[in-house]
Amino acid sequence: MPGPRRPFVPDNRRRKWVRNSSTQFVFHRETPEIIGRAPPQKIYADGSSGMREFQHIKKIGEGGQGRCDLVERKGDGKYLVYKQMKVEVDMIRSKHRNKPLEVAILKDILGPSERIVRLFDWTHVSPTNNCFFFEYCSYGDLYNMIDGYHNNQGLEIPESFVWHTYGQLAEALTFIHEGRSRVTTVDGDRIGWTTPSEDHRPIVHRDIKPDNVFIRPGKTRDHYPEIVLADFGIATTKLVSCQGKGDFCGTMAYQGPELPMHSRAGDHWAIGACIHHMTTGTPPIRKVPRGRSYKTWVLKSEARKVLDVTRRGYSRELDDAMYKTLRTRPEDRLRGRALVESLERAVARWGGEMIYLNPWWQGSRP
Numbered sequence: 001m002p003g004p005r006r007p008f009v010p011d012n013r014r015r016k017w018v019r020n021s022s023t024q025f026v027f028h029r030e031t032p033e034i035i036g037r038a039p040p041q042k043i044y045a046d047g048s049s050g051m052r053e054f055q056h057i058k059k060i061g062e063g064g065q066g067r068c069d070l071v072e073r074k075g076d077g078k079y080l081v082y083k084q085m086k087v088e089v090d091m092i093r094s095k096h097r098n099k100p101l102e103v104a105i106l107k108d109i110l111g112p113s114e115r116i117v118r119l120f121d122w123t124h125v126s127p128t129n130n131c132f133f134f135e136y137c138s139y140g141d142l143y144n145m146i147d148g149y150h151n152n153q154g155l156e157i158p159e160s161f162v163w164h165t166y167g168q169l170a171e172a173l174t175f176i177h178e179g180r181s182r183v184t185t186v187d188g189d190r191i192g193w194t195t196p197s198e199d200h201r202p203i204v205h206r207d208i209k210p211d212n213v214f215i216r217p218g219k220t221r222d223h224y225p226e227i228v229l230a231d232f233g234i235a236t237t238k239l240v241s242c243q244g245k246g247d248f249c250g251t252m253a254y255q256g257p258e259l260p261m262h263s264r265a266g267d268h269w270a271i272g273a274c275i276h277h278m279t280t281g282t283p284p285i286r287k288v289p290r291g292r293s294y295k296t297w298v299l300k301s302e303a304r305k306v307l308d309v310t311r312r313g314y315s316r317e318l319d320d321a322m323y324k325t326l327r328t329r330p331e332d333r334l335r336g337r338a339l340v341e342s343l344e345r346a347v348a349r350w351g352g353e354m355i356y357l358n359p360w361w362q363g364s365r366p
């Protein structure tokens with residue numbers, strides 16, 4: 001799909017604003033480049049020579065397991081996200097001893113993909129803490145975008161960007177589930193799929209929601225920003241996992257009605273739920289009635305409510321496409337390559353114009 005012609009806010013305009021911070025993190029030079037050989041490391045704050053240096057820019061997020069900071073590598077000015085997390089007991093202990101499962105998944109099992117957040121490096125900071133260096137997706141997460149459009153600006157997200165997001169999320173799932181990426185010509189024509197690498201094993205993400213979908217600037221100024229699946233903190237190699245009642249993981253509002261089961265079909269429900277949230281302002285779930293507990297309510301079929309997006313001015317084609325991943329029975333949901341190809345045909349049938357994203361949104365982050 002061709003992109004809009006108007007340029008997005010260039011990154012260098014934002015640089016000036018963030019360079020002034022005086023806080024410094026300094027990392028030991030021996031922080032390994034090669035993922036998987038991480039000896040225990042300390043972070044130093046004394047700025048002594050022989051240390052690799054990063055400048056702290058700002059805190060960008062905090063979640064259940066840790067916090068994320070934006071740092072600048074002083075040598076080349078590259079921005080990275082430094083994420084600190086408590087050590088999880090859930091590691092692949094045999095082949096990937098002492099390696100957090102998220103690292104094993106991103107580096108050893110999945111490998112690189114345009115649709116997955118890039119992990120550069122990781123190390124132990126202390127026996128109970130790990131830190132990771134991720135690529136910085138400078139347009140933030142999809143939740144902030146939705147929130148900005150619907151709540152602050154009172155605007156609808158352009159339909160062309162909703163299709164773009166849906167297509168790229170479907171590609172991300174095809175990659176993590178099947179190990180296949182879309183192959184395109186330089187002109188952007190889709191000509192096939194890659195074959196999975198030998199090391200590939202299917203991964204179920206289990207926590208897809210707008211907060212875990214990041215956005216990076218497009219390849220050129222003439223293309224839409226790219227959609228990136230992130231936060232593999234509770235991803236698993238188990239194709240079907242059951243967390244048991246009262247022991248849910250992830251965010252239930254974006255998970256299928258088959259809860260507490262998690263599977264590849266559940267990941268597909270979750271991307272449909274993200275599209276629902278982008279178009280209607282809410283995930284496809286009703287409010288909890290008074291006096292009911294959320295955990296028991298989400299298991300009821302009446303808790304699910306898929307709104308008709310044509311009422312918000314979106315097309316019938318988009319409504320039909322969204323419903324392909326929001327079918328109640330997991331086995332009825334369209335998946336993987338079939339979904340990607342079906343979305344490509346649907347967007348061609350829709351045939352609408354590419355609409356520029358609102359400039360306030362892209363300029364809102366450093």
Ligand SMILES: Nc1ncnc2c1ncn2[C@@H]1O[C@H](COP(=O)(O)OP(=O)(O)OP(=O)(O)O)[C@@H](O)[C@H]1O
Binds near residue numbers: 067141231
């Ligand atoms: N690489 C990145 N680029 C841009 N923003 C990021 C990046 N990593 C994290 N963030 C921001 O920080 C927030 C939290 O990050 P992340 O999802 O990785 O952490 P978490 O501890 O798992 O959070 P949660 O438990 O809430 O999912 C994200 O929603 C995003 O806004």
Ligand SMILES: [Mg+2]
Binds near residue numbers: 063211212231
């Ligand atoms: Mg997260």
